[in-house]
Amino acid sequence: MIQQLFFIYFAFAITGLSLLVVTRKNPVHSVLWMLLLFFHIASLYLFLNAEFMAAIQVIVYAGGILVLFLFVVLLMNIREELRIGKYIGAGPTGFTFAAALLVVVFMSLRSFVAAPPGIYSIDLIKKETHTMVLGKLMYTEFLYPFEITSLILLVAIIGAIVLAKRRLKT
Amino acid sequence: MDINNIISPQLLDAFIKFGINVLVIILKIVVVLAIGLLHVAYATYFERKVIGHMQVRLGPMRVGPHGLLQPFADGLKLFFKEDIVPANADKVVFYIAPIIFMAASMVNLSVIPFSYGFTIADFTISPVIADINIGLLFIFAMAGMGVYGIFISGWASNSKYAFLGGLRSAAQVISYEIAMGLSLVGVMIMAGSLNLTDIVRAQEESVFGMFAIPQIVGFIIFTIAAVAETNRTPFDMPEAESELVAGYFTEYSGFRFALFFLGEYIAMIIMASMATICFLGGWTLPWYITQVVPFINYVPGIVWFLMKVYACIFFYYWIRATLPRYRYDQVMGIGWKILIPVALANILITGLVKIIMTMYGA
Numbered sequence: 001m002i003q004q005l006f007f008i009y010f011a012f013a014i015t016g017l018s019l020l021v022v023t024r025k026n027p028v029h030s031v032l033w034m035l036l037l038f039f040h041i042a043s044l045y046l047f048l049n050a051e052f053m054a055a056i057q058v059i060v061y062a063g064g065i066l067v068l069f070l071f072v073v074l075l076m077n078i079r080e081e082l083r084i085g086k087y088i089g090a091g092p093t094g095f096t097f098a099a100a101l102l103v104v105v106f107m108s109l110r111s112f113v114a115a116p117p118g119i120y121s122i123d124l125i126k127k128e129t130h131t132m133v134l135g136k137l138m139y140t141e142f143l144y145p146f147e148i149t150s151l152i153l154l155v156a157i158i159g160a161i162v163l164a165k166r167r168l169k170t
Numbered sequence: 171m172d173i174n175n176i177i178s179p180q181l182l183d184a185f186i187k188f189g190i191n192v193l194v195i196i197l198k199i200v201v202v203l204a205i206g207l208l209h210v211a212y213a214t215y216f217e218r219k220v221i222g223h224m225q226v227r228l229g230p231m232r233v234g235p236h237g238l239l240q241p242f243a244d245g246l247k248l249f250f251k252e253d254i255v256p257a258n259a260d261k262v263v264f265y266i267a268p269i270i271f272m273a274a275s276m277v278n279l280s281v282i283p284f285s286y287g288f289t290i291a292d293f294t295i296s297p298v299i300a301d302i303n304i305g306l307l308f309i310f311a312m313a314g315m316g317v318y319g320i321f322i323s324g325w326a327s328n329s330k331y332a333f334l335g336g337l338r339s340a341a342q343v344i345s346y347e348i349a350m351g352l353s354l355v356g357v358m359i360m361a362g363s364l365n366l367t368d369i370v371r372a373q374e375e376s377v378f379g380m381f382a383i384p385q386i387v388g389f390i391i392f393t394i395a396a397v398a399e400t401n402r403t404p405f406d407m408p409e410a411e412s413e414l415v416a417g418y419f420t421e422y423s424g425f426r427f428a429l430f431f432l433g434e435y436i437a438m439i440i441m442a443s444m445a446t447i448c449f450l451g452g453w454t455l456p457w458y459i460t461q462v463v464p465f466i467n468y469v470p471g472i473v474w475f476l477m478k479v480y481a482c483i484f485f486y487y488w489i490r491a492t493l494p495r496y497r498y499d500q501v502m503g504i505g506w507k508i509l510i511p512v513a514l515a516n517i518l519i520t521g522l523v524k525i526i527m528t529m530y531g532a
Contacts, residue, residue, distance in 0.1 A: 028263065028325060035318060055307035059351075063314025067321070067344055074325055074337065129303045131364055 007047065014040050027073040031066060038062040049122060052131040198299045199280070206279050210435040211241035217487050224491040248431075251424035256328055259421070263326040268422065268429035271319025275437040278312050281305040282443045283367045285453045285471040297472070298367070305366040306358065309444060310351055313399060316437060317343040320401075320418045323430075327421035335417025338407045338498065342398060345505040346405075350395035352513035356388040356520040357381050357448045370452035379456020382449040387516045389449045391509050393485075396441040398505065400434065402486055404493040407501055442482035443475075450478045 017037040024030040038061050045054035125133050138146050215230065215237070222229025230237030255264060280299040287296035302308060317340050324336020358364060360381055361372035373380050382389045398405035419430045446452055453471030460467055496504070 026260075028260070028322065032263070032318075032322065051302065051304050052307070055304045055311050058311035059307065059314060063311060063317070063347065064344065067314075067317055067340055070318075070321055071337075071340065074321070074333075129363075131304060 003047065007044075010040055010044050010047075014044070028070070031070050031073060034069075035062055035066060038066065049125055050130055052134055195299065198297075202279050202299060203276075206276070206436060206439070207432075209439055210432055211245065213435050213439065213483060214244070214431075215241050216483070217490075220484065220487040221491045224488070245428070248428040249425055253424045253426065254421075256421045258328045260326040260328070263322050264421075265426075267319050267323035267326055268419075268426045268433070269319075271316055271323070272429045272433035272436070274312050274315035274319060275433045275440060278309050278440045279436070281308050281366065282440065282447070283370070283452070284475055286367070296367075301365070301367060304364045306354060306364045306369070306448070309440065310347070313350075313437070313440075314343075314347055316433065319430075319433065323422070324418040327418075329421050332418050332420045335420070339401060339418055342401070342405065342407060342501060342505075345502060346395045346398040346509070349391055349505055349509035349513055350399060352510060352517060353388040353391035353395060354448060355513075355517045356385045359517070359520050359524055360385065366447050366452075370447055370454060373451045374454040374457075379454075379458060380449065380451035382451075385449060385516075385520070387512060388520075389445075391513050391516070392445060392449065394504070395509060396445065397486065397489065398501070400437045400441055400486075402438065403490040404496050405501055406495060407498055438483065438486060439479065442479045442486070445482050446475060446478040450482075452478075 014037060017033055017040060020033040021030050021037060024033065038057060042054040042057040042062075045051070045057060120133060218240075219229040219237075230240040233239045233243045255261060281302060283296070283298035283301065283305075285297045320339045320343070321336045324332040324334075324339070327333070357369060360376070361369040363369060363372065369381075376384075378384055397403075401407075419427055422430060453475040455466065455474060
């Protein structure tokens with residue numbers, strides 16, 4: 001009962017905060033609402049006994065990526081809202097696509113089938129601690145996809161450096 | 171009407187247990203906060219005294235014997251000062267910035283353990299408010315939050331000095347956060363846990379008695395990164411007086427300034443506690459010391475813990491009094507070109523040694 005109440009609160013808060021993020025006129029305020037949003041998402045992970053995910057959510061998204069957002073926003077120093085005709089004019093089209101996507105999501109929800117439960121029950125994860133379970137799985141069963149992911153990230157980093165260097169020369 | 175008809179004895183029992191647990195937690199929070207704030211007050215006094223004596227001065231002497239009441243005089247002064255908000259400042263953000271900064275460093279006090287748990291009349295009391303499995307990651311996460319307080323205070327002040335200080339600080343803190351996180355991975359590998367109590371226990375059981383010996387590289391990187399993370403000399407670029415007046419809190423006065431001050435000192439105490447817990451063995455002493463001098467076992471663990479923390483804090487004051495400030499590009503160079511690669515190599519070597527040791531069953 002209490003868990004459900006908490007979940008209802010977090011579900012509504014996350015939706016509300018997301019709306020606040022995209023509707024603020026001042027980008028710095030958007031970033032601050034997003035910070036609060038990330039904390040709420042981290043709390044949702046905590047409800048799933050995924051404490052490691054919660055901590056990583058805060059460290060990586062709130063502590064790393066969002067700070068970089070803030071950097072960009074502050075360096076551009078936009079104090080008032082920009083209105084570029086090219087993007088404003090495409091509003092109705094975008095809205096149509098978004099509505100269509102929502103309909104598709106709702107239609108696919110009806111054919112949702114829960115996956116068969118694996119060996120990792122809640123009790124087992126609680127006993128072994130979430131960090132341990134995640135680490136073991138990631139470096140044994142899912143080692144191959146994990147390494148591919150890191151390779152893709154490496155390519156992105158190298159690409160960024162190459163682009164920055166090219167601009168330095170000219 | 172019989173009360174037993176309404177509330178079953180089991181339920182009543184559960185309620186009483188719940189009540190006692192809540193009471194214990196609240197008591198712990200009050201005690202930890204009170205002790206923490208007292209430490210902050212006297213950390214400022216200690217800093218002025220230490221630096222004073224290093225520069226052949228006396229430090230504060232007027233208020234009370236040897237200036238012992240100076241922190242309270244300072245606190246009172248700050249409390250009654252006028253609260254000024256600059257024109258064209260973003261008021262709401264300006265108000266919440268110091269609160270974010272202070273809360274982000276204060277909340278870390280909740281996961282720092284001070285000693286092993288002890289039992290009083292059937293109740294096991296562990297001297298930590300929240301004994302969570304991811305204590306180490308929690309401190310990282312919250313240390314990363316402090317940068318928001320700094321950053322948005324610089325932005326909201328609508329002042330060039332504050333803005334530059336905020337930018338510098340954000341760049342510095344996110345750079346050194348990586349080095350600090352990587353330097354502690356060696357400790358995580360050796361302890362096999364992220365729980366701070368488990369890390370101390372692993373050190374007590376290890377051959378070396380403390381991780382500062384096998385993890386000496388990690389310890390050095392952590393110490394440097396911790397100084398940079400708390401914006402202290404020689405890494406005090408964000409508040410470089412000669413260039414930026416006071417950096418990000420230039421426009422703050424009175425009690426809001428005091429909140430920044432408080433947050434900074436608590437962050438310093440947290441970093442000293444982290445060094446103590448992760449590298450210096452926390453509240454335990456290495457077995458080779460306790461075997462040589464057995465009566466030392468009668469000293470409660472918290473005494474050792476505090477002594478180690480004070481030693482770390484003294485170290486911060488010491489380098490503040492002796493070292494000049496780095497240039498900004500030097501700060502970035504040390505962080506990215508030296509500390510992070512060395513920390514990565516340290517992780518690799520620690521992991522290899524651990525694998526070899528488990529292979530040969532040592």
